[in-house]
Amino acid sequence: MRAKRPRPRRHVTIRDVARAAGVSVSTVSASINHTDYVSAAMRTRIQTAIERLHYRPNDLARGLRLQHTRTIAVVVPDLSNSFYTEIVQGLEDYAGAVNYTLLIGDSRERATEESKYLDSFHRRRVDGVVRIPAIDARGVESAAVLGSIPVVYADRFFRTSRVKKSGVGCVGVNNAEAAFDATRYLLGLGHRRIGIIMGPATVLTAAERLAGYSRALRSSRLSVNADLVRVADNQMLGGHREAIELLTRPDRPTAIFCTNNMMTLGALQAIQELKLKCPKHVSLLGFDDFYWATLLRPRITMVRQPAREIGMTAARVLIDFIEGHNGMKSEHFLPTTLMVRESCCPPPRRPLSAKERRSS
């Protein structure tokens, strides 16, 4: 009886409101928007009609007519990673404050998924997008899939994304410096064999962190041992695999530096499985702090990125560009802080191997 017509009720339109209030549509529209030139009496009359009918303007029609949607979008690589949800919250906060809506896409580190979202955003005619590319995505093709929609990159950059015209801005941290400081900290504790588990170097972000690590090593007259730099996929599993790899070799490192939070977790799991004590046997230094990091035992020392601020800044840069406040493309590098907790201590004493003696 009821199922024959699945979508029965039409949405109420501005015309319904106009009819109900006994005025023309243009007056209703004027009353809703730039409220000038409509008398107070008329305004309340229209308002009551709107409320009685539960009228909501159709943003599809609105966007079509206006040629803008007051909407920005973001693609993140992994929504279950709290680092990215924090960025999203920053985005949301800024966008909400200036009356923009945020659309969210989760590419799950797959370039194809990412393109699907970018495409969808393009078809929805969002006013701009902030992009945190998937690791296997190339940096350039924004323009191809997004047309003339402005893009700002956050957190991850490609070699091209800074200089070329593909984006209108990028915001993140000074990765080389952060990694340099972190490695120096380990060095200062006395570590000489420091492993690094990093993300794919196709992403500039990871490459820069490696560069910072290398520079720190060199600043202590140490050379970087290629066997101790492992690259994984930024996930827990990958971090776990590479940590096992690192820790089961005869001359295992006395400290491990992981360049993101998931891999840090994986490494911690590996250490636990191997029945090693952290930090007594191995020190662990992570990246991308998270709110429950202090619940872990040991509490992990990490370099913290100001994720929420990254989001806010990205939103600001993007919206400024959209509204033409400044046509310039801009780069923003926010400061990181090393959260010293308990997962790092001086390395265990043991006879130095020949190789170690040589390099120290």
Next chain:
Amino acid sequence: MRAKRPRPRRHVTIRDVARAAGVSVSTVSASINHTDYVSAAMRTRIQTAIERLHYRPNDLARGLRLQHTRTIAVVVPDLSNSFYTEIVQGLEDYAGAVNYTLLIGDSRERATEESKYLDSFHRRRVDGVVRIPAIDARGVESAAVLGSIPVVYADRFFRTSRVKKSGVGCVGVNNAEAAFDATRYLLGLGHRRIGIIMGPATVLTAAERLAGYSRALRSSRLSVNADLVRVADNQMLGGHREAIELLTRPDRPTAIFCTNNMMTLGALQAIQELKLKCPKHVSLLGFDDFYWATLLRPRITMVRQPAREIGMTAARVLIDFIEGHNGMKSEHFLPTTLMVRESCCPPPRRPLSAKERRSS
């Protein structure tokens, strides 16, 4: 020079494509959609024009004309809680598979924020929404803010949301049963004083979990002690506060049951701060398992909800309704599992207080 006209390039339209291919717009449209009635030669000619111009259909215009958007939306109370991001992923997976797009809103447990999202979804004319209400939201008002857009509730229900016409479906777990089983488990270990930290009882979900807890107690001829049931705000801080409360009283419980994951974390933190050993001094049993739960020491025993499946089912129910496959409203209760790990053991022996003797 360049800043005078902020958004210079118009988007390419179907008319541009038609002109480029030397055909009419209707032919292009036919070629893009129900591909019948257009010759192969014509189709490729149009296709190359589309690719050359990077044409993307305007979904605003499309939705306006079609009166549907192939889009569903979800409001979750807290995107940084992995339980909800898992639900979102389930939603995304199902929706993506049947070619729907998902819009995501994060109410951060505030009813006003939630309404803002619901409103925004309404104005965007999404085809349906799945709602996980904020704790301080009443259950009924969906219709008021969403008009005729169908809603399915997930995870959290209100007294009204099941029976009344406010939703077209609801999917979650059998909360009473899950809490009953969990409490029985603690009882089986020998616990007699079991504290519970629950969410606000305005949400049926929390009330049902309390009911399950109470029933389990009564099944062991124990009465529920009002001092041992604490209600918090579902956040880490609240769980922490109530756990401290519970654990610093003279006749402290030997076990604590938390009805969501954040409060479990807060309780764990409280236990650590109080220098109590878990499970030696207090057993801890949580709700809503998460992927890094095994990294915590002790590994926490939790009742796991099939979050991803909840999402998938909610999406299925909603989309089935939208497409009129079945006009019936439906309820789905998925099974939970108790993940037994190391945070629960028999209670410490100690002289029973007078009160305890009486109740056992």
Next chain:
DNA sequence: CCATGCTACCGTATCGTTTCGACATTTTTC
């Protein structure tokens, strides 16, 4: 008294699609 300037409205073109009926062609059928 007419030109002018307000105020408070209204009619209509437009945004980019899809749909539907119309219209040529070509093919099939008696």
Next chain:
DNA sequence: GAAAAATGTCGAAACGATACGGTAGCATGG
């Protein structure tokens, strides 16, 4: 070989909102 049917393409009318030009009505001023 003509009628009927199928095929391939096009023109025009929506969808719901906003912007723009128009237009009454009235007051003001020289």
